[in-house]
Amino acid sequence: MADYTRTFGADLRLRRSAKRGEFHRVSRGQYFPRGQWDTLRNEERYAVVVCAAAAARQRDLVLSHQSAAVLHGLPFLFGPPSEVHFIVPRAAGGRSKPGIRKHAVHIDPRDVTVLNGLQVTTVARTVVDVAAALDLQSAVVVADRALYADRRGQRAVLATKTELYEAWARMLPFRGSARAKAVIDFASHLAGSPxxxxxxxxxxxxxxxxxxxxxxxxxxxxxxxxxxxxxxxxxxxxxxxxxxxxxxxxxxxxxxxxxxxxxxxxxxxxxxxxxxxxxxxxxxxxxxxxxxxxxxxxxxxxxxxxxxxx
Incomplete structure (x- = not known):
């Protein structure tokens, strides 16, 4: 996924430019060049929204679930969600608001990585989170893509089944663990498309x-x-x-x-x-x-x- 963290910005000039149609308003105080926005696919637009939301918040928030998935290049079967997902410390609580979903759950430091300066759950942890939360088809689509081994070498293998099982075990006990385990069991490195x-x-x-x-x-x-x-x-x-x-x-x-x-x-x-x-x-x-x-x-x-x- 492209690095969108440096593309948007906010100042009075951008607000004026947005009114003239030169910029697209991503969120409060965050704008993106209109010419580029119009060329983006829905998944890429969601990635911009995710990066803007993360840049505007505290560093102890970790992007997770579908928001981490889009930054790792994992696909959506039915299109991206409307919310940006974060994992927050349990002590902070999981209060959400329109457009932002916070999950107050345990996360092992081994399940966090950095992409383009943003804290994001690893591919393996992202697959498990998604598998526990989404419908079966959408979850398998994400898991299959993470494991996929492209014969032509055009797509990198993002995770192994062993890594998925290890991330799943580190999360125990958690809601949806049985569902997540079923998705991992069923996932294959041979499925080449959603x-x-x-x-x-x-x-x-x-x-x-x-x-x-x-x-x-x-x-x-x-x-x-x-x-x-x-x-x-x-x-x-x-x-x-x-x-x-x-x-x-x-x-x-x-x-x-x-x-x-x-x-x-x-x-x-x-x-x-x-x-x-x-x-x-x-x-x-x-x-x-x-x-x-x-x-x-x-x-x-x-x-x-x-x-x-x-």
């Missing part, structure tokens, strides 16, 4: 067979990997999102048409080797009912759920 993580959750909740993640196939002399392979049924599933076709980073210099054609050739090559191939979009990935319908139509059997919702 779409895949959400699909994994709903596949398990519905009781479909556990798929092999990132199973390799040889297509026209190249090794390709699929999101989900169901070996007993010899079928492949792909959680397909717009990002691979429209995100310039994902396209890697190619046009959307070139990406679509390459994906078609890849799919055709895999289809020749299996007994079934299905794709589903984000809206299906995040819906337990819609994914259940899609995979039943695909011919997958339902056995026993391997994950429990809360």
């Amino acid at each position: 779409n895949e993580s959400a699909s994994r959750v709903n596949i398990a909740l519905n009781g479909f067979p556990e798929p092999v993640l990132q199973h390799p196939f040889a297509v026209d002399g190249a090794e390709v990997f699929v999101d989900f392979y169901f070996p007993d049924e010899d079928k492949v599933g792909e959680a397909d999102g717009k990002v691979k076709y429209f995100d310039p980073v994902m396209r890697d210099g190619r046009t959307p048409e070139q990406v679509l054609w390459a994906e078609k050739l890849r799919e055709d090559g895999v289809r020749r080797q299996v007994h079934g191939f299905a794709r589903w979009p984000f809206a299906v990935s995040v819906s337990r009912v819609r994914l259940r319908t899609r995979l039943l139509e695909f011919g997958l059997p339902i056995t026993r759920p391997t994950l429990r919702a809360w």
